[in-house]
Amino acid sequence: MTNLPIFEIDDSINPIETSKEPIKKPDKKIIQNEVIDAKKILSNEYADIGRIIAEEMDTQEYHPVIIFGSSNSGKSTFLASLFSYFQVSMANGIGIYLGDSLIPLNTSHGKAAFADAERFFHQQQQTFLDGEAHLQTKALRPFFIPVKVKPPKLPEMKFAFMESSGEWYQVDETTGKYFPELKEEINAILKFYQKGISFIHIAPFTQLNQSASDETLDTLDDKKLLNAANLALVGAFNSYEQLRVYREDDDHVFLVTKWDIATKNNPIDGLSNIDEDQLVGFAENVYRKGYAALQNLHIHKDQRAILPYCAGIMHGRTIIKPNDVLRPIIDVFPKKLWNRLYGNATKCNLDIGNKLILIEAPIPPKKTMFDLMGNLINKILH
Ligand SMILES: Nc1nc2c(ncn2[C@@H]2O[C@H](COP(=O)(O)OP(=O)(O)O)[C@@H](O)[C@H]2O)c(=O)[nH]1
Ligand SMILES: [Mg+2]
Incomplete structure (x- = not known):
């Protein structure tokens, strides 16, 4: 395992000076010591919260879904589209409900985190359904949105989706710490957490807000932002490689979001026939370091995948209402993701232990004798 620089000394904490004149500067020493102690206590507190969440997820049987990605990469819109899928598309009568808090509600953290989860689940999701992309996430710490998925014939599964603000993964070029560290609770x-975790690494096709028909594309700006997005992913992979021991049931999806913009003004064609070579080529080219970091993880090859995602066709932050032709094409994206997540959750559940498919592909209608005869006549005539 390569030793990548994720645990370098935090430059923002000045080392305690071994001053030549200790008598003249006693106050400074004390203050600096206090700063260090306060930081330590604070980070331990968050690590403790992470440990509580990990234990709760285990006992309450919530399958964790951890989403990494830089700011504006499409994390929240992706999540809103995933939740909304069961509400707008009659997906075999599957219900989705907000679950229970993972942190005790009689603590300030528990209260704040659950309020954030409720807000996302009810309010922000409605905004998405009303045709608006998610507003910038301003939460102070990452929080989990506990959800229950209830299919009519299959087992109910519970998921804890991590929602966070992308700024935390941004590379800070002013410090020696090149790749950003994860928040303490996520590290914990x-x-x-000893069972399998699903990870989703968000790699946007573009960092700019635009639609496929947008000609005013500032490619230079985008290149810079995509490079930052790439390094943010590398930071997350580094943390994983260093910290994660119980990884044999983990799953990693490299999710290329905003794929509609890659379809060059023809989303109906481009999204219904995904060009795998274009997708992998894009990742290898634009996300060279991040995609390589995924390939280099010490996991089985079945534990990683690259998938495209489209939450909708957008114009700025407005989601264009899909027509009857486009709707089923866009629905394929949340459907595939849900199948993967439900498969992972059922496999990690000790009572089930294998991957179940949540939404089966519809069975094509059986061909009647008349259809077959018609086909034959058509063949003869043409
Ligand atoms: N064209 C297109 N734009 C998207 C898609 N998903 C997100 N966006 C846009 O990307 C911007 C950032 O999305 P957001 O979810 O807030 O990113 P976050 O900061 O990572 O949570 C929004 O303005 C969305 O309109 C998508 O699938 N297609
Ligand atoms: Mg967000």
């Missing part, structure tokens, strides 16, 4: 979950 990686360390202590």
Whole structure:
């Protein structure tokens, strides 16, 4: 395992000076010591929260879904589209409900995190359904949205989706710490949660807000932002590689979001026939470091995949209402993701232990004798 620089000393904490004149500067020493202690206590507190969440997820049987990605990469819109899928598309009568808090509600953290989860689940999702992309996430810490998925004939499964603000993964070029570290509670979950985790690494096709028909594309700006998005993913992979021991049931999806913009003004064609070579080529080219970091993880090859995603056709932050032709094409994206997540959750559940398919592909209608005869006549005539 390569030793990548994720645990370098935090430059923002000045080392305690071994001053030549200690008598003249006693106050400074004390203050600096206090700063260090306060930071330590604070980070331990968050690590403890992470440990509590990990334990709760285990006892309450919530399958964790950890989403990484830079700011504006499409994390929240992806999540809103995933939740909305069961509400707008009659997906075999599957219900989705907000679950229970993972942190006790009589603590300030528990209250704040659950309020954030409720807000996302009810309010922000409605915004998405009304045709608007998610507003910038301003939460102070990452929080989990506990959801229950209830299919009519299959087992109910519970998921804890992590929602976070992308700024935390941004590379800070002003410090020696090149790749960003993860928040302490996430580190603690990686360390202590012993069952499989689903990871989704968000790699946007573009960082700019635009539609496929947009000609005013500032490619230079986008290149810079995509490079930052790439390094943010590398940072997350590095943390995983260093911290995660119980990884044999983990799953990693490299999700290329906003794929509609890659379809060059023809989303109906481009989204219904995904060009796998174009997708992999894009990842290898634009996300060279991040995609290589995924390939280099010490996991089985079945534990990683690259998938495209489209939450909708957008114009700025407005989601264009899909017509009857486009709707089923866009629905394929959340459907595939849900199948993968439900498969992972059922496999990690001790009572089930194997991957179940949540939404079966519809069985094509059986051909009647008349259809077959018609086909034959058509063949003869043409
Ligand atoms: N064209 C297109 N734009 C998207 C898609 N998903 C997100 N976006 C846009 O990307 C911007 C950032 O999305 P957001 O979910 O807020 O990113 P976050 O900061 O990672 O949570 C929004 O303005 C969305 O309109 C998509 O599938 N297609
Ligand atoms: Mg967001």
